[in-house]
Amino acid sequence: MRTLFLGDVMGRAGRQAIQEHLPRLRTEWKLDFVVVNGENASNGAGLTKAHAQGILAAGADCVTLGDHAFDQKEMLQAIEDDSRIIRPLNYAKSAPGIGHRLFSDARGRKILVLQVLGQVFMKRPFDDPFSAVDQVLRAHPLGGQAQMILVDVHCEATSEKMAMGHFCDGRASLVVGTHTHVPTGDAQILPKGTGFLTDAGMCGDYDSVIGMDKAEPLRRFITGMSKTRFQPALGEATLSGVFVETDDRTGKAVNIAMVRQGGRLQQSGPVMN
Numbered sequence: 001m002r003t004l005f006l007g008d009v010m011g012r013a014g015r016q017a018i019q020e021h022l023p024r025l026r027t028e029w030k031l032d033f034v035v036v037n038g039e040n041a042s043n044g045a046g047l048t049k050a051h052a053q054g055i056l057a058a059g060a061d062c063v064t065l066g067d068h069a070f071d072q073k074e075m076l077q078a079i080e081d082d083s084r085i086i087r088p089l090n091y092a093k094s095a096p097g098i099g100h101r102l103f104s105d106a107r108g109r110k111i112l113v114l115q116v117l118g119q120v121f122m123k124r125p126f127d128d129p130f131s132a133v134d135q136v137l138r139a140h141p142l143g144g145q146a147q148m149i150l151v152d153v154h155c156e157a158t159s160e161k162m163a164m165g166h167f168c169d170g171r172a173s174l175v176v177g178t179h180t181h182v183p184t185g186d187a188q189i190l191p192k193g194t195g196f197l198t199d200a201g202m203c204g205d206y207d208s209v210i211g212m213d214k215a216e217p218l219r220r221f222i223t224g225m226s227k228t229r230f231q232p233a234l235g236e237a238t239l240s241g242v243f244v245e246t247d248d249r250t251g252k253a254v255n256i257a258m259v260r261q262g263g264r265l266q267q268s269g270p271v272m273n
Contacts, residue, residue: 001105001248003032003035003111003243003244006035006241007181007183007199007240008038008200009204010205011041011042011043011204011232013233014202015055016237017204017237018058018203021261022036029269029272033103034062035060035062035064035152036062038060039068040211042072044211044232045068046069049074052078052082060084062085062086062113063085064152065154066088066179067117069087070095079097080096083101084101086113086114088117088126090132100112102146112146116133116152122155141171142170142172143250143252146251147246148251149171151164151175151176152176153177161198166190169194170193173246174195174196174242174244176195176199176241177197177200178199178200181201181211195256197258201240205232205236206237211233213231213234216228216231237263239261241258241259243258243269243270255270
């Protein structure tokens with residue numbers, strides 16, 4: 001099975017990159033399933049129903065969120081109406097929506113997608129992410145009910161993301177980090193067969209400060225004072241993420257590649273046979 005995961009969609013530039021590149025990549029790379037983190041797609045803060053529908057219409061099968069899941073208040077209802085949108089597992093117990101779901105691809109193969117929020121350096125104390133993930137993975141053994149399991153680890157600390165990768169090794173097909181908007185270069189298959197990337201990066205304009213127009217972040221760093229609100233950068237975006245190919249029998253990764261398409265970053269993707 002061939003799966004593509006794309007990192008945090010950042011504002012209008014990120015949405016345009018999804019619309020421009022994803023339909024082509026689905027065809028060229030013969031993708032079976034696509035997951036997109038969309039939690040910054042609407043002006044850099046949360047996700048509206050219309051923008052979620054746009055990402056799904058462009059070729060995503062599932063949209064994950066993060067700590068900004070409900071910045072756009074309409075998502076409180078939209079996530080109840082569309083189970084293809086996944087919020088973090090360890091969000092507040094009373095939060096609407098679901099933190100994991102078993103999907104099917106066009107051939108009927110089952111894909112489990114789950115997302116969890118980290119605790120280190122995050123602004124709010126979320127529930128323990130490791131026990132939350134463990135509970136779901138125990139109920140869905142890899143290679144059994146699910147032929148592919150993808151874990152989106154949305155957190156600040158690279159150490160916490162790497163720890164989650166090792167915690168899930170052999171129990172998930174892919175563990176990928178999101179949230180920092182900076183892609184890492186450590187795509188690998190862990191010893192027990194789980195694909196891993198510390199951070200997928202963002203789908204956004206990299207001539208920026210983590211996707212925001214440079215002027216206001218620079219002002220705050222240099223002077224310690226703010227003047228205006230942050231605004232997403234609007235230049236050409238790079239679509240960033242990771243590709244993984246898995247064995248249908250075991251669910252384990254057999255090939256992994258970093259993805260960079262369009263925009264300023266050096267281009268990369270899987271080598272197709």
